[in-house]
Amino acid sequence: MITQKKLITSNVINNYLNVTLPNVITDDQYEIIKKEILEKTASMNIKGVILDVSATNFIDLSMLHLFKNIIDAIKVLGKKGIVIGMNSSSVSALVHLIDEDLNIPIATCFDEAVLIINQDYEN
Numbered sequence: 001m002i003t004q005k006k007l008i009t010s011n012v013i014n015n016y017l018n019v020t021l022p023n024v025i026t027d028d029q030y031e032i033i034k035k036e037i038l039e040k041t042a043s044m045n046i047k048g049v050i051l052d053v054s055a056t057n058f059i060d061l062s063m064l065h066l067f068k069n070i071i072d073a074i075k076v077l078g079k080k081g082i083v084i085g086m087n088s089s090s091v092s093a094l095v096h097l098i099d100e101d102l103n104i105p106i107a108t109c110f111d112e113a114v115l116i117i118n119q120d121y122e123n
Contacts, residue, residue, distance in 0.1 A: 007033050010040060016114060017044060020052045025063065034070050041077050048117040049074050050110060054085030068104050080117045082107055 007029055010019045019037055022029070041049055051067060053059060071081035082105040107113035 008036055010037075012044065012046060013110070014114070015045070015047045016110075016117070017041060017046050017049045018052060018110065019049060020054075021056050023055045023057045025056065025066070030066050034066075034073065037070060038073055038077065041074055041079055046079060048080035048082065048113075050107075050113045050117075051081065051083045052085045052110075053083055054087070056085075059086065064102060064104060068102055071104060081105065082113045082116055084109055084113050 007022050007025075008019050010017055012018070017037075017040060019040075021033065025033065037049065037051075049071075051070065053067070056063070067083050071083070074081035084107045086106060105116060107116055
């Protein structure tokens, strides 16, 4: 029997699902990752999902679109999603490529992500 290695690690911290994405994400892995995140989100009583991309080696515009798709799907489940852990080289390389329609919530760390999610609930 072949067992598939888990692609993400996750834990719940103070009602927030913290998901660490792998260092490399292929197109095939993306669908598995998205499904796993959405299954966890739907089955838990949480306020939001924090996608930690600090271990992800390469983030380009197409990867940002993948993150956006996951966050949009999380919204359909009635939760908030946000990305943390983008390193400075990724941000500086991508800042001129991000169009306003992409609109991905990004925070610098877990605590800031929690504040942003809570602000969204208060507004």
